[in-house]
Amino acid sequence: MSLRNPPGRAAANRAKFLIDVRAILRPLLVVLSVGMSLVAVAATLPDSSKRSEVTDDSTNAITEFYAALPNTPMRTYVTDGAVNAIVRSGDTIYVGGQFSRVGPRTGPGVEVALDGSLNTAMPDIAGAGPSYTGGATTGVRAVISDGAGGWFVGGLFTHIGGIAQTNVAHIFADHSVDPNFHPVLNGAVSELALSGSILYLAGPFTVIDGTARSNIAGYDLIGYVNSFNPYADGNVNALAVSSDGLTVYAGGSFATIGGQPRTGLAALDSGNGSANSSFNPVLAGQPRVSSLAIAGSILYVGGSFSTVNSVPLRAIAALHLGGATDGTVVAGFAPSPSYYGNVSYASIDALAVSGATVFVGGSFDTMGGASRAGLAGLNAANGSATAFDPDVQGNINTLAVSGSTVYVGGGISSAGGQSRNYIAQLNGADGSATTFDPNPNGSVNAIAVTATAVYFGGQLSSIGGIARSSLVAINAGDGTPTAWDPNAQGSNGGYALVKDLQISGNTLYVAGAFTAIGGQPRSNIAAVSTINATASSWNPSASAQVSTIALSGNVLYAGGGFQTIGGQSRALLAALSTVDGTATAWSPALDGTADVIVTSADRVYVGGAFLTVNGEARTRLAAFSIADGSLTNWDPQLADGIFGSNVNALAISGNTIYVGGGYTGVRGVARHNLAGINMSDAMPTPFDPQPNGENNDGAINAITVSADGATVYAGGDFESIGGLTRSALAGLNVSDGSATNFDPKVSGGTIYTLVFNNGVLYAGGNFPSFDLAYQQGLAAFSKDAVFHSGFETP
Numbered sequence: 001m002s003l004r005n006p007p008g009r010a011a012a013n014r015a016k017f018l019i020d021v022r023a024i025l026r027p028l029l030v031v032l033s034v035g036m037s038l039v040a041v042a043a044t045l046p047d048s049s050k051r052s053e054v055t056d057d058s059t060n061a062i063t064e065f066y067a068a069l070p071n072t073p074m075r076t077y078v079t080d081g082a083v084n085a086i087v088r089s090g091d092t093i094y095v096g097g098q099f100s101r102v103g104p105r106t107g108p109g110v111e112v113a114l115d116g117s118l119n120t121a122m123p124d125i126a127g128a129g130p131s132y133t134g135g136a137t138t139g140v141r142a143v144i145s146d147g148a149g150g151w152f153v154g155g156l157f158t159h160i161g162g163i164a165q166t167n168v169a170h171i172f173a174d175h176s177v178d179p180n181f182h183p184v185l186n187g188a189v190s191e192l193a194l195s196g197s198i199l200y201l202a203g204p205f206t207v208i209d210g211t212a213r214s215n216i217a218g219y220d221l222i223g224y225v226n227s228f229n230p231y232a233d234g235n236v237n238a239l240a241v242s243s244d245g246l247t248v249y250a251g252g253s254f255a256t257i258g259g260q261p262r263t264g265l266a267a268l269d270s271g272n273g274s275a276n277s278s279f280n281p282v283l284a285g286q287p288r289v290s291s292l293a294i295a296g297s298i299l300y301v302g303g304s305f306s307t308v309n310s311v312p313l314r315a316i317a318a319l320h321l322g323g324a325t326d327g328t329v330v331a332g333f334a335p336s337p338s339y340y341g342n343v344s345y346a347s348i349d350a351l352a353v354s355g356a357t358v359f360v361g362g363s364f365d366t367m368g369g370a371s372r373a374g375l376a377g378l379n380a381a382n383g384s385a386t387a388f389d390p391d392v393q394g395n396i397n398t399l400a401v402s403g404s405t406v407y408v409g410g411g412i413s414s415a416g417g418q419s420r421n422y423i424a425q426l427n428g429a430d431g432s433a434t435t436f437d438p439n440p441n442g443s444v445n446a447i448a449v450t451a452t453a454v455y456f457g458g459q460l461s462s463i464g465g466i467a468r469s470s471l472v473a474i475n476a477g478d479g480t481p482t483a484w485d486p487n488a489q490g491s492n493g494g495y496a497l498v499k500d501l502q503i504s505g506n507t508l509y510v511a512g513a514f515t516a517i518g519g520q521p522r523s524n525i526a527a528v529s530t531i532n533a534t535a536s537s538w539n540p541s542a543s544a545q546v547s548t549i550a551l552s553g554n555v556l557y558a559g560g561g562f563q564t565i566g567g568q569s570r571a572l573l574a575a576l577s578t579v580d581g582t583a584t585a586w587s588p589a590l591d592g593t594a595d596v597i598v599t600s601a602d603r604v605y606v607g608g609a610f611l612t613v614n615g616e617a618r619t620r621l622a623a624f625s626i627a628d629g630s631l632t633n634w635d636p637q638l639a640d641g642i643f644g645s646n647v648n649a650l651a652i653s654g655n656t657i658y659v660g661g662g663y664t665g666v667r668g669v670a671r672h673n674l675a676g677i678n679m680s681d682a683m684p685t686p687f688d689p690q691p692n693g694e695n696n697d698g699a700i701n702a703i704t705v706s707a708d709g710a711t712v713y714a715g716g717d718f719e720s721i722g723g724l725t726r727s728a729l730a731g732l733n734v735s736d737g738s739a740t741n742f743d744p745k746v747s748g749g750t751i752y753t754l755v756f757n758n759g760v761l762y763a764g765g766n767f768p769s770f771d772l773a774y775q776q777g778l779a780a781f782s783k784d785a786v787f788h789s790g791f792e793t794p
């Protein structure tokens with residue numbers, strides 16, 4: 001099909017004119033902003049995971065000139081795993097967690113040139129759709145060409161290019177979003193097919209534009225749901241449209257569709273969706289159809305089934321289309337796949353046809369009479385294996401072909417004799433890998449190809465990037481990683497875990513679970529040079545994970561699951577000399593873990609899962625004298641929550657310590673999971689945001705306070721806080737805990753650490769996306785017109 005005049009083009013051009021005008025004005029705004037920002041001086045704060053210590057940062061007064069923090073994070077590098085700790089020193093931001101790569105933010109949908117290089121102008125896809133909370137299901141599931149250089153994209157999302165768009169969108173060839181294509185669905189879109197001016201959609205939805213449609217629908221590009229209404233009673237996983245546009249073939253796990261009983265495969269009238277009576281192949285063996293491909297008068301069917309029309313055909317079949325043989329099995333095409341020697345284990349998840357070759361991907365190690373690992377080429381005539389043998393490692397979700405080139409996507413780690421992460425381009429003759437290597441950081445679910453570009457999508461947030469083992473230094477000037485790389489290593493070749501960071505001068509203290517860092521063996525705690533990333537001789541060697549650390553002068557306080565540290569027997573909590581790493585005489589006895597530590601001028605505050613300290617009752621929170629290490633009388637007496645109680649986060653501002661975790665009261669006063677507590681008498685302040693979440697929980701994992709002390713930022717597992725709906729991250733008025741307008745809407749994850757520094761809120765955690773940006777793992781929010789030190793605007 002050719003969309004010579006795509007819908008909405010005039011409107012898009014008008015919008016682009018306004019953008020061009022804004023582009024002319026932007027330099028004037030930037031000059032004004034930069035000039036004003038010159039009075040702001042980068043400060044070093046010992047902020048780290050699960051807490052923030054707030055200093056009197058009067059140099060940040062300029063930030064109060066700007067409006068509240070935006071809901072869209074800045075475009076920085078992202079991680080492929082969780083972030084637990086963040087600390088900024090001057091122009092460098094140190095980030096720790098459990099990840100293996102960092103890369104530029106792309107979101108879950110990416111367009112690349114045929115050589116694999118990124119086309120950077122694509123609109124961001126972000127957010128989780130309305131029928132899911134996010135997590136691994138968030139992202140792109142389907143993509144097809146619009147025939148005019150653009151794309152139709154389906155999946156699970158709420159925005160594209162900053163525009164509210166639910167689960168399906170049209171991107172023009174100039175990378176603008178079609179403003180007139182705006183269907184609203186209550187579930188994800190997992191399959192797309194285009195015929196003329198009709199877009200067919202399939203997925204787990206029941207309503208589109210207010211009209212009931214069960215798992216499959218037709219949408220006219222003019223902008224309305226058409227009369228195509230097959231009403232499938234189960235999932236529809238695959239679509240294909242006949243060349244004349246009169247028949248839509250649907251595959252899935254349904255038993256009824258188009259008003260007729262069908263065993264996972266049907267031919268539907270493209271007008272009203274009724275099932276074609278002549279096409280009724282009977283699939284058996286708990287049938288599920290995952291992929292369809294039409295080649296002339298033959299329909300290739302892939303999935304999980306044992307017979308078709310009583311003919312033994314495992315997982316793949318070829319069926320006649322049209323005439324007296326409509327829906328009957330093509331004799332002789334019998335690839336007979338098996339997996340681990342058992343035919344019942346084999347399944348097909350992806351199909352693509354090019355000329356006389358059928359390419360198949362799925363779970364098998366034998367196909368077409370030959371040994372083939374997960375991906376094979378078959379002769380279309382008889383199903384025998386061709387010479388195409390890429391020996392793919394990992395699961396395959398999608399295939400696309402363009403001439404003699406095959407694209408494969410999924411959870412792959414190698415293909416065609418080369419290391420390839422999640423997507424590969426292969427020679428269709430022998431399966432050898434080409435130089436095409438975008439290197440995304442997550443699984444690929446869908447691929448579409450035109451003469452000039454490849455669009456792929458899935459559960460990914462970045463392509464390219466660099467390897468970093470759970471610890472990285474980010475340049476505050478442009479949001480990119482520096483060359484600094486201490487290369488932390490976990491036990492038995494596993495991933496290192498970084499739980500907390502503290503910085504003093506040119507030394508970065510690192511806590512977590514690791515066996516080596518900075519080129520030296522180190523057990524769970526280390527000091528690393530910020531200049532050359534090497535470990536210093538400081539080596540307390542903890543016997544188990546160190547979860548939290550805090551600096552006070554020449555002492556580093558440490559908490560975790562250890563029994564020995566600094567050469568001494570110290571259970572769960574210790575004080576270490578920053579000079580030589582030896583444990584001081586301080587040895588408090590806790591009956592549960594110490595999970596978070598902060599220090600004031602004269603006290604050490606410790607939160608965790610303990611009930612007693614030195615034999616005295618202290619429920620989850622205690623304060624010690626820095627002068628002599630004694631347990632003070634300060635005792636907030638936290639009451640247990642629904643799932644017990646725990647303190648996960650602490651932050652100090654003025655004479656108030658903010659306490660986050662899971663509990664129900666402070667000294668007999670009702671407070672749910674987050675409270676401000678007076679540091680003098682341990683009584684709660686009026687600050688009472690009452691976070692709530694699943695099962696009435698809503699635990700708090702991270703807290704930080706703005707430089708002016710007016711706003712408390714909280715992160716955790718909540719769905720509401722401060723009297724308003726907020727997902728996992730919120731700003732709260734310090735006076736009473738009511739929610740501010742800051743509402744970035746974390747999609748399908750949680751926040752583990754927050755740091756407010758130099759007018760910027762840094763957030764780390766285990767999240768795939770915010771509502772307006774697919775910013776995985778690490779995010780920065782700035783109220784300035786430009787980022788303090790130059791991070792790219794959203």
